[in-house]
Amino acid sequence: MPARPLQIAPARRLALIALLVCAACNRPDEAVIPTEPATFDRIKSDIDRLSTVDREALMRYMVRTRVSTIPGGRVVLQPGTTIRQAIDAQRSFEAEQQAKEAAAVALKEKIELERTDRRKALDNAVQVVLLSFRYAPSDFELRRYSNTVQIELGIENKTDRNIAGIQGITVFRDLFGNEMRRVRLRYDKGVTAGKTVTWRGSIDVNQFDDKDRALSQLEPATVKFAFEPDMIVFRDGTSLKVEP
Amino acid sequence: MMIRILMFAPLLTMSVLVGSCADPAATEALRIDVERLRARVDEGKKERIKYGEGSVLNLLVSMRVASDEHTLAMLEQKSAALRWYPRFTYTVDGQTWKPPADTEVQLRVLEVELVKAQSEARAERARAARMGGLIGMIAQMNAELKAMPVAQLEYQMMALRHGYPIYLTPKPSFEELKK
Numbered sequence: 001m002p003a004r005p006l007q008i009a010p011a012r013r014l015a016l017i018a019l020l021v022c023a024a025c026n027r028p029d030e031a032v033i034p035t036e037p038a039t040f041d042r043i044k045s046d047i048d049r050l051s052t053v054d055r056e057a058l059m060r061y062m063v064r065t066r067v068s069t070i071p072g073g074r075v076v077l078q079p080g081t082t083i084r085q086a087i088d089a090q091r092s093f094e095a096e097q098q099a100k101e102a103a104a105v106a107l108k109e110k111i112e113l114e115r116t117d118r119r120k121a122l123d124n125a126v127q128v129v130l131l132s133f134r135y136a137p138s139d140f141e142l143r144r145y146s147n148t149v150q151i152e153l154g155i156e157n158k159t160d161r162n163i164a165g166i167q168g169i170t171v172f173r174d175l176f177g178n179e180m181r182r183v184r185l186r187y188d189k190g191v192t193a194g195k196t197v198t199w200r201g202s203i204d205v206n207q208f209d210d211k212d213r214a215l216s217q218l219e220p221a222t223v224k225f226a227f228e229p230d231m232i233v234f235r236d237g238t239s240l241k242v243e244p
Numbered sequence: 245m246m247i248r249i250l251m252f253a254p255l256l257t258m259s260v261l262v263g264s265c266a267d268p269a270a271t272e273a274l275r276i277d278v279e280r281l282r283a284r285v286d287e288g289k290k291e292r293i294k295y296g297e298g299s300v301l302n303l304l305v306s307m308r309v310a311s312d313e314h315t316l317a318m319l320e321q322k323s324a325a326l327r328w329y330p331r332f333t334y335t336v337d338g339q340t341w342k343p344p345a346d347t348e349v350q351l352r353v354l355e356v357e358l359v360k361a362q363s364e365a366r367a368e369r370a371r372a373a374r375m376g377g378l379i380g381m382i383a384q385m386n387a388e389l390k391a392m393p394v395a396q397l398e399y400q401m402m403a404l405r406h407g408y409p410i411y412l413t414p415k416p417s418f419e420e421l422k423k
Contacts, residue, residue: 040346062349067356 029054029084033062035077046083054087061090070097118242122229125240126166126191127156130225131198133172135205135216147205149216153227154198157191161234164190168229172215175222180215185227190235267326274323274406281316281402285309301381304388311395315402322406334409341409351404358397365390 028046047055061075068074075089131152138147153170157163165188172181183203191197206212233239288309295301325332334341344350368390372383403410 037344037346037349040344040349044345059348059352062346063352063356066349066353069356069360 027084029082029087031083033077033081033083033086035079043083050083054083057087057090057094058083060094061086064090064093115242118240122232122240122242125157125159125232126163126227126229127158128166128168128170128185128227128229129154129156130223133218133220133223133225135218136202147207147216148202149205150200150202152198152200153185154196155187155191156196157193159234160193161236161238162190162193164188164233164235165231166191166229166233167231168227171226171228172218173224173226174214174218175224177224180211180218267330270406271323271326274319274326277402277406278316278319278323281312281319281398285312285316288312300385301388304385304392308388308391308395311392311399315395315399318399318408319402319406322408336409343404343407347404351401354397354401354404358394358401361390361393361397365394 028049031043031046034040034042047058050058062077064073064075065077073093075093077086131154132150134150136144136148136150138144155166165186167184167186170183170185171179172183173179181203185201187199189197189199203215205216230243231239231241288305292302292305292309295305322332365387368383368387372380372387375383400410
């Protein structure tokens, strides 16, 4: 009996070709993501066919369905969501986040710039210099009951307005630039426009504090002084201010 | 003598072949993680010495070290299995264990959680380092409590990354449930 060649009916042949064509055309991003994690392997082959960029975006989206470090970043995986929809949603979310971050950076830069300007204005308004620096040990006869460092400062008003008060931080450094002490200065006796005043004060020295002891032992001629103003109030009621 | 060599030759060839079947990338990743975990266990043990035996801090560090040792033991077992028997499988409740279908997603979720836990633990340690006395002790205890989830998350991550079951306790049998 002669062997019969395999015959396929034309209709069946067409159906088979259509099936093959469909299988070839089937886009991986059209697959629906299962909401049940245990059945996630149903779309594994589709995920493997995605480009690396799309795959990463999908994974980031999937992570967001379970956890998010960004407030409001958590997303609920709706039944019927396709891979493409998930990728698009992730892309738009990331674009939104980037826009927010850019806006935050711009705002930060603006604030920094404003602060720099205010700092500059403050620095240009007054000049404070250290005129003398002297360690004075406790002396009961002189009614000085603790060890102190006596300082004298010269304050110059470089503006054309009368200053009512100055507030800021005085910084004392040694010859090598090591910071020894920061002391807050509040001066409210006023300085006339363009004039200079002197101010005398003292810093208590804690004998049990290493830095305080080091401060008291500084050679006066080698002390490096700086003043960082954070607020100046003028007699006319206006003020210059920067957050310390 | 010759006969003996001939007897062992197929065995030797088989073991070499089996050894070479192991996935080199997986073996290397395992080796790196084993070394990292070993260093962490050693570090934890050194830290434990600082605290007196029986103290709360000693206990907390011991718990963290135990968790890391558990992870290390599983990794070493997996490493040995990969080396000598690449088709090694785990059986859980009488069934061959398979990694979860969404392993990659789970791994990424754990990575996010681990980063968060690590940063919290770091911040708590830094806070504790700035304090002294009784408050410092309490802060150190808090820091150790924060370090615990790091070890546990690490265990889960290693299990997913290297493919071994996370299960810690077997399910109770029917007879046990009846009681």
